[in-house]
Amino acid sequence: IAEHQYERAKTIVLWDTKECKIPYGLDAGDVSKNIKTALEHTGYTGRVSIMATGDAKDDFCCHEISLNHFPAGERDARLKKVIADLMEDPAPWNLLLIVKDIPVDVGVAVDSENCNLLVATPEYPSGLLLCMASCSRLTLVGVKFSQLCAPFAAAKTDVFWDIDDCPIPDDLDPEMISQNIRSALKDKAYLGEVSISAYGDTNQIQGEFCSAGITPIHVPAGETSARVRIMVKLVGWALDNPGSNLMLIVQDISRNSAYMEALHFVRRRNCKLLIAQPQDASGHLLRMVSTEWRWSSLSYGGKPITQSERKSKVKDSVEY
Template identity: 25%
Template sequence: MSGNDAAETSKIEVWWDMKDCPIPEGYDARRVRPSMERAFEKIGYTGPVSITAYGNQTQTPDHHLLALSSTGVAVVHTIVESTRSVMYRDMVEWRGQNPPPATMMIISDQVEGDFSWDLARLQQRTRYDLFQANSMKSRDDLLLVYYANWRWEQLLGEEGTPPLVTCGLSSAAVFYCKSCNFDCKSLKKFRKHLSSYKHGMEEAINPPDKQLLCVTKAWARNYPATPENATAKIHVLWDMNDCPIPEGYDARRVRPSIERALKELSYTGPVSITAFADQKQTPVHHLLALSSTGVDFSHTLPWVHYSRMITDFEIWTKDNPAPASIMIISDEVASSKDRSTLICRKLQESNYNCFLAYSVRPFEMPVLVTSAEWLWDNLLAVKVKGLLQLLPECFVAHCVYVIAKAWMISISISQVKIIHRKYA
């Protein structure tokens, strides 16, 4: 996948877990930075690279620390159990201070789970070009969209000449201790700190958090429309199996109810709706009512609903670039990580705005970042002003014709009855 032009010349920030991806024995650590820079240059990324290496630095040889620091690699000490959470916290802080266009790279084997879940949600809201390197074979089922994914050994094998460094000079980059909030530029001072009684007590009594903090779990729902999305197109994918039309409900109210709910949040763009179901099972009066209000139908068997919805979404996005919104009415997509993965990845690529509706509120927060969510029954219960006025003119005219004809027939029948009684 190629990145955008602005990101290709913007800053690149690298977070490196040294335990998962260590410096190989006999490898010149001064080559780490030029190897990464060479890999980026090969795919067109020429911006300045900043690298931070995380690990238990009491276990890292001095010659590696000196070599890394001499090439501008910042070195962070933290206990192994906290590396993942400390890296992620620094990553979130950096994102807050460095808006796109910019590029992020994660070197770690531990991106899956809550790390990838939370970062995927962040990427849907604010998109950065994202890269990864790991020591294991790359997986295809991650939530995150990467512009490139390298094996660690492959990355270090990139040709590059290490910069000349005079040993013994003061380090060029900073050494940090996350356990004590300590930093310095001298390896000697750094070693002295790590071996001190104060550091040992602080790390034992008050170590960095081991639990990764998912920052997006605190995000609210039902945001008012942003200016770029307020009048943009809205495409609705509706799974009629998960969210059926209630018995006795006037199906003509579905479209105006959805439109009314969106307008309450200031979304006024044109709405297109596609209903997915085995339409042989849908009552004819529902099909007629929905069709009369401009709802499209996709006849699908239950086991291919999801794939058909994804295909429809992909086709629609090709013809309708952002700003635009997608609304998904489905229990399966809202509650199943597997079902929402492809849509999550598509939202990261397209920068679309997203809405969700479901018949039952999911037990866990969906990975999809939404501007609004509704219970299906609540969505259908939205008050619609003047249903007759919201229907297409052709349908209204047809109804008027049918009513008038019925009224005329009724009058004729009454007149026949009067004549019959008169001459009986």
């Protein structure tokens, strides 16, 4: 989240297009739009200017991206000069570096009290970039470039949580669950607004849900299950929220044909599906969701199931 003095300050983006190529299926305009939206949702609402380095591309200028061609062998020196020129501005400002790494002398050039450093790299930051975060007054935000410019990175995420299927662990409370879910989403670069709705027998701790920023939807015991209430809600939600992220926290729904049809409709509305369950997802559901958590991990803010695990499960389900 942006610090107060930098919230409305200008942000200069320096993007090395040779090291951080435009992801497949996107163009320069998509990347520009998604970077600006992600910055806004992270709290940086000031004017954004993008300067790209690399081979000339006609479509860059069409999307208000200034292109600088740095000859081979001159990249570091040119980058240092550009940063030094920018440092002459005494007002607070933000610098987003989209690079693989930066040499020491360039890092020294960035070290200024009025500059707030943000970084997106092809992989997670290491070396000098991490050192600068711990040893200087600069703020380092480590997000992979492919995640930052993904179409869904800045989109809203709505969380539908069945508290009967996935109850609150004994050592946690609604406030902690809310914080942990939001933290886990941010770690996967879902940077947009997060809304959480809890379905089930919420009467006992309704006040705790509300104070935690969670909307309680009371489903009395013995009536239609919370899971079914969520399924009914999905269709209307997808109609109203195309292009958003949907997280389901429910028991296994892979064998529920009505539920799967509802999720197919959600996907047809260009929505991205995330899921957390007490057990691993299975069957066709595996191929529908983009990110999968075990509830025992997500509830504590943990990491999702790895891509290698997911690929192995998909292969096993096909062979089965």
